[in-house]
Amino acid sequence: MYAPIITFTMNPAVDTFGETERIFEDSKTRCQQTRQEPGGGGINVARNIIRMGTxxxxxxxxGGLNGELxxxxxxxDNTPYQSISIASxxxxxxxxxxxYCGKMYHFVFPGPELTKxxxxxxxxxxxxxxQLPEFLVLSGSIADCVPASFYGEITKKASALGIKVVLDTSGAALQGALYNGAYVAKLNRKEFSSLGYSELDDIATLRAQMxxxxxxxxxSNLIVTLAQGGALLITESGEELAYMPPKVEIISHVGAGDSFVSALTHQLYQGKSLDVAFRYGVAAASVTVQTKGNQLYDLDLLEVTYKKTQPLA
Structure with a gap:
């Protein structure tokens, strides 16, 4: 099937959500499973984008039983996908x-080994x-066995074919992906600091570093999200933008960054300016942290939050 947006997840997962009254250190902690979702950056992005109408x-x-699940x-979920079979x-x-305390604990496991x-x-x-897509979203981590240059090689080839690449990764995969012609990259403060900067620097210093x-x-265009919910953008033309969403009650950060990329890419495909798409991304992350699970479900709240998102001085 032709899709104008393709997302790629090198390290997908089945995300299992649950609740318990209290977590005990030295005895059984009995949990109730609340939901089970397809997981991994690009998979989350694709599901959100489809829900938004693109x-x-x-x-x-x-691979294995989890791969089948x-x-x-x-x-x-009626999400179109193409899977590559692996042994692990x-x-x-x-x-x-x-x-008891209202806190969520997110346990993330390493991915499978992939042969060459x-x-x-x-x-x-x-x-x-x-028929090549207009956008390629490379999202999520890569396994230790995968070369750090993996996303970079794909980015370089895709960009040469006229595909706009959206990067949302971290660690060695991020460092190997930059400087290869990506259209936009979204990093959080921790990911940005891995490039040789301090996570504690003020906003003015962060802008200079960007x-x-x-x-x-x-x-071409760089986004760095902030711990308090806002984000900064510097465009290829030199324009600097910053937005802050309204204060909300945070239930879970799972999937917030993926929702940001989803709304951003969806709006860009719809022909909106980078400014508008970026502002929608900030709003989408704000909506997602208010809900359980890893998805952007409340599109009406997204529109309300978009209107309430304000420029950051």
């Missing part, structure tokens, strides 16, 4: 809310479509 295709490697969950098991992550042949199959699957790596050609 066709998308999620591509990912999958992941595909079943996507089929149940897809991971499962846990998010447990302790009702499986990695090559993933690369080929992204660019083998007869301009510094932009001048070196890291990416």
């Amino acid at each position: 066709p998308a295709l999620a591509i990912f490697p999958a 992941l595909k079943q969950l996507l089929a149940r 098991d897809t991971r499962q992550n846990l998010a447990i809310t302790e009702r 042949a499986e990695q090559d199959a993933c690369r080929n699957a992204l660019l083998e479509h007869q 301009r510094e790596i932009m001048a070196k050609g890291a990416v």
Whole structure:
């Protein structure tokens, strides 16, 4: 099938959410499972984008019983996908809310090992479509066995074909992906600090640091999200934008960054300006932290929050 937006998740997961009254250190903690969702950055992005009304295709490697469960969950959700078979098991992550204190504990497990042949199959699957997408979202982590240059190689090839690449990754994968022609990259403060900066610097210093790596050609447009919910953007033309959402009660941060990328990419595909798309991204993250699960469900609240999102001085 043709999709104008393709998302790729190198390290997908089945996300299991649960609740318990209290977590005990030295005895059984009995939990109630509240929901089970397909997980992983690009998969979350694709599901959100489809819900907003734009066709998308999620591509990912999958193996073992968890891989089969992941595909079943996507089929149940009517999410178009293309899976690449691997020998190792897809991971499962846990998010447990302790009702006693209202805190959520997010347990994230390492991904499966992929052979070189499986990695090559993933690369080929992204660019083998007869009609290429307008946007390619590379989202989420990569396993330790995958070269740090993996996303960078894909970004370079896709950009040369005229595809706008949206990057949302971290660690070695992020450092290997920058400076390869991506259209936009979204980083949080911790991810940005991994490039050699302090996470404690003030906003003015952060802006200067963003301009510094932009001048070196890291990416065409750079977004850095802030711990308090806002975000900064520096565009390829040198324009600097910053927005802050209204204060809300935070229930879970799971999927907030993916919702940001979802709304941003959806709005760009719809022909909106980078300013408008960026502001929608800030609003989408704010909506998602107010809900359980890993998805952007309340699109009416998204519109309300968008209108309440204000420029950050």
